[in-house]
Amino acid sequence: MNDRDLPAGLTALDRPNSYIGRSVARPNLARLTQGRGQYVSDVVLPRMAHAAFVRSPHAHARIKQINTDAAKRVPGVIAVVTGAELATVCTPWVGVLTHLKGLKSAPQHAVAVERACWQGEAVVAVVARTRALAEDAAELVEVEYEELPAVTDAETALDKATPVIHPDLGDNLTFERTLDAGQVDKALNESDAVVETTFLFGRHTGVTNEPRAAVADWNEGAQRLTVHHGTQAPHMMQNIFAKHLGLAEHQVRVVTNDVGGSFGIKVHVYADEMATVALSKLLKRPVKYVADRIESFVTDIHARDHRVKARIGVTKDGRITAFEIDDLTGIGPYSVYPRTSGIEANQIVNLVGGPYACPNYRARARVVFQNKNVMCQYRAVGHPIATAVTEGLVELAAAKIGIDPVEVRRKNLIADEAYPCGSAAGLKFEKLSHHASLDKLIAMMDYDRLRRDQAAARARGIHRGIGFAAFIEVTNPSAAFYGVGGARISSQDGATVRLDAQGAVICHTGVTEQGQGSEAVIAQVVATSFGVPLDRVRVITGDTDNTPYGGGTWASRAAGIGGEAAWQAGKALRANVLAVAASILQAEPKALDIRAAAVVDADTGRERIGLDEVARIAYFRPDTLPPGFQAELMATRHYVPRAWPFAFTNGIQASHLEVDTDTGFVTLLDHWVVEDCGTVINPQLVDEQIRGGVVQGIGAALFEHCLYDAQGQLLNGNMADYLVPMAAEMPDIQVGHVVTPTGDSEIGAKGAGEAGTAGAPGAVMNAVNDALRPLGARSITVMPITPGVVLQALGKSE
Amino acid sequence: MKPAPFDYARARSVEHAVELLGREGARVLAGGQSLIATLNMRLSHPSLLVDINEVTGLDRIARRNGHIEIGALVRHVQAERSAEIAQTAPLVARALPHIGHPAIRNRGTIGGSIAFADPAAELPACLLALDGEVEIAGPAGKRTVKADDFFQGLFETALGPRDVLIAIRLPAATHDTRVGFAELARRHGDYAMVGLAAAARANGTKLTDVRLVFFGVGSTPVRARDAEAALAAGDLEAGVKALARNLDPPDDVQATGAVKKHLAGVLLRRVARQLTEAPQ
């Protein structure tokens, strides 16, 4: 990011020595790179035992009999526990939300009871002195299964002839939503061209660097449960552990130190983690469980896997008249707790057409049960699909009427002057910058030159493509996301800042660090609002005993919501400290400020008293302060967005790539992103978030796919066969910014964590089609775009 | 992902290794880059690992009587940096950088690659394309097996449970040797979706002794014999057509058999071009 990207004329943030907008190094960098992180995998407790699970080899099977005798005899084995036994300690859960009307699901147990509903579901838990012993014993557990028919194809899940996975629910429909805005049929009838196609998005997963892990420690004497947990949402998990183990929340402490990447994977309730906690309660000793890669592939939530039939209408001059979609997705046998598995489809309905000024939009989404691993929210929930569908349609329509893909966007993107406004789906936009972002992108990529180069290469038989994807992104959610649906998921977050006895600042925040740099952002905000150098701020996260109540990390909220709470807390502490200083100095608090760790005259900047001295007097010589004056050197503030249900951000991406038309291989050449996340607190961290997100989006577009056979067996659940995107195949990713702060908060920051993932797949798909279109290829609307898909489009392979 | 319990023994010599392998369920441990993964995933349960890494004399690259001999314990990285191999086995030199990543090539061995015989691996195909042979020590002493007879089925070779592969032997390249190599992998360092290792002899503008070995297309490296004949006859198009008869790749998670067949044809065109180029 270069200077022109920085916001001009800072507002409330315009403090001396501000860290807002500066790429400071994250404070935890040296610790992590020196191998001194504290991941759950590193936690070792006295008397700690290790859990391993016997998992169902079948997608759907009745558990007829379990024989654990041989396993129990293995020296070092502590317990072998079935689902029925564990159910005495841990109650089952049902993943529904009341605001997703009609959403239904069945009770899910920590370890399967009577029936396994997907390949990989835990059927028996084995606890032993070491993980290796637990795995040895697990091999000796005999489970007799009666295989049941597996429902695997979402397309036929609702057919009369298809067995119902949970007979009590009546059918395999989890959730359905319809929407009809404007006059779609009339608009389509009056269009000059209508494009209709079907998009297929492959099921994939978020491969975290550190797998899921938990160390649960039930202390019978203290009647307290401590869970060291690699999670995004410690307070949410505190509630859930308490609820299902029959405890009060104050009896449960969730500690989350370092987490090796989450991407949305670690914000859900996992049966094997619940089992680990229940086992600790049952055995009255610490129990550790770390998922291995093979387990991760069959139990970490999967995502996407949508089939979207879609239509767009346009007029000859390029005006978009209507969008219509019909989405179908299979989400496994259970709606995932507590966020549910209806959200992705719901988001798709919300987001399709979102960047465009088009009032006519009809949508249907159906979510069905099937016997595969569960699906739920993964980075950019629904956005990559909604964006690829919308932008795929827009470019297909532009091609059909023969106008440039940039031109069609200039004609239809919501005007930058039109805000505040709403979308056809009912989304409310405070202020977006589609046109400014597009202009900036075009300049960054030197679009006209690129088109000339493309034509010159084409003449030499080299087929390159340029594709775009404009997007909107849901960030900083208010209670409208989950709270109103009855989930105890906090949308508000708190920060507590305290002056230590030497004048440094300790900040406890409810948001969490997953490796994305929240600690750095919170430290920057506090250092700026309070007025100390960054190295005088220590940030503490991830401990329900010690941090303010909050939601944690999800939906790109940590900087925007946690950051604002920290900003306000820093300001409050500044006022408190200035009150002390004013009483010491016999000055007016208003005439003072805190800069560079000293109390100064606000006008001149002349130092009056150091913070260390203020702290010394307040803590050790309070007797010298005026009678009746009490120093308060700790302040807490909370924040939740109130004016807008979500802080929508926007942006646009472009992909430039080359297709080898002999092999169907795609080589990525360049990728550009212009993104508007409001105030950019740390440009480097934002750009890293965008780049990492783009890479995951590229994974979806070209590489990643959880392949199941018709019996519900995952065929490629390992790191050799499941292709995560790797550095050698990635293009340079250039990131630019337009800055439109949200007025809902003082810092004005919106989220940036998911924008890359939201836009990249659509941009890559459009670029491939742009490369192939002059060759008469069929349009590609399938992801991942493998060589086979390209060859098929070219008619070179069946 | 912890291996089932196993015993471990370090062999002092090839003879000692053969002796240790007398135990039921014993396996040789070389670089461990394939074996350890299968142990951790509990795909194999050996009773004893016979570690041959300390056996002296198995890590040599030597030229003898028009052949180059590469010891079983020569690491991929050592082979990659060998001037001898670059000169006398240019096909192997071209193939080596395609094997995994540097960390894997630092540990993985030539013998391990041949003995493991992954059907998508580069070196077995090179061995077959170069008409090389495998030197084996077993309970009955030493024997030599031609590459054409060595690869017998999916992960199945002429090696018996008590055999140690001690070296491979390749004819040294001469001025008229022509080689070609190409593979397609989705990501750098992956096993190939389809690959082709080829060798021939140049005779004026014509090619003789053409050997085309495809990998990633079946349960072993596969010679495309009709395509070889077509290339020797100077008819590339007939060669590409012949692949339909010579290859029958099964579907796998990366591609369907039909796609692999198509890609094999593309590779043949590319490699045929290389075969006509004289070495620099």
Ligand SMILES: Cc1cc2nc3c(=O)[nH]c(=O)nc-3n(C[C@H](O)[C@H](O)[C@H](O)COP(=O)(O)OP(=O)(O)OC[C@H]3O[C@@H](n4cnc5c(N)ncnc54)[C@H](O)[C@@H]3O)c2cc1C
């Ligand atoms: C991430 C990754 C990527 C890889 N990519 C590739 C690739 O692209 N191409 C490729 O070809 N390989 C690849 N490999 C495999 C790698 O090349 C292996 O090292 C090689 O196949 C086996 O060699 P090794 O020395 O590690 O053998 P080990 O793993 O020690 O042994 C493999 C098998 O061979 C047997 N064995 C080994 N040596 C002998 C011997 N001297 N006599 C008898 N039996 C023996 C063992 O008993 C075992 O069954 C990859 C590996 C990894 C981990």
